[in-house]
Amino acid sequence: MAIELNDDLIQLQRASDEAHAAVRADPSPEAWAIWRDRAGDVQAAVTEYAKEIGEPRNKVEAAVKKAVRHPEPEA
Secondary structure: OOOOOOHHHHHHHHHHHHHHHHHHHOOOHHHHHHHHHHHHHHHHHHHHHHHHHOOOHHHHHHHHHHHHHOOOOOO
8 A cells, every 4th residue: 555645745855855965065064954954854754644644654754755756757
């Protein structure tokens, strides 16, 4: 069964991935701090959502990352 994801999780992961890209382009302490904050936001949201839907946290995290980084092609 596929895990149904909400838009908030997708947006949080996108923001984290964008912050990570910014660190790779400019590894300043400020960029690292922003990425840590965004990644923490994703982790907290994934943990909460996994509890809500009764799925293992790692499965929800994997589904979110796959949806953002490897989206299904539109039909």
